[in-house]
Amino acid sequence: MPTETGTIDERREGAPPRDESRKPRGRLLWWLFRGTLCLLAFDAVLQAVLAGRFLSGAYPMLNLHQLNATSVGVLSFVDIVVAVAAWRACRGPGSLALASVVLSAAIVAQIALGFRRVLGLHIPLGVTVIGLACWLALWVCTHQPQDRPFGRRAAGTGR
Template sequence: MMLLLALRVTVIVHAVSMFLQPVLAGMFLSGRDDMIDSHATNAAILTSITLFLTVLAAVGRRRRLVGPRAVPILLGLFVLEIAQLTAGTQHLLWLHIPLGVALFGATIATLPVLLGSQRAAEPKEAEA
């Protein structure tokens, strides 16, 4: 059950870190030039959290604590976050901003998939 707790805590930390990204970007756009470094640092942390979360979900899947959708969703999120990091460092704002919005939505969509995980991944026994 420690794995399930770690998974749930990590998914919440991931969501908070994702929410922080547009806040930091907004602070930068409001004239706080130093916030761009915080935005970039949080992006790297966010991507690392996603990788860790993917590994936790894969282990959780093997133990039937996580449903079959969790790992592919998290892998997709990780790949898109790498693309987002690249777009940001290359200053491709035409891609970086809409991809950030999509990642925010995808992060919110992962919450019920992962927070609702717990032996629900196992087939239910037929009632007699």
């Protein structure tokens, strides 16, 4: 007799529950989460390149830097939506959704500091944003939804 976690025979034998991330919708959302984070990380790195070009004397790059800041901000909010959807559909780690919220808050602060020309905080926060965005993108691209990026380990792992 089938149940949500498998047949009764599978449950008696101690078989692990089926991996929910194998569902087509879950896989699609996990790949969408990967793509969104990779695009966000690329765009964040592009921000540093545009800022460097501006500081090198190419003054029109400041306008592109400001325009790209909007793109990074919008992508960070899209990332939150996709992260929450992937968390719920794939039963992935909720800590990644929380990390996406933190990243988005840092990006909003980064944009506000940039427009106010508070470069003493804008530049170090920009480095932090790039590091976090790249780390999240790398982690999501090299792990599956059931992996836990931080927090308690699963019971029975022996570590």
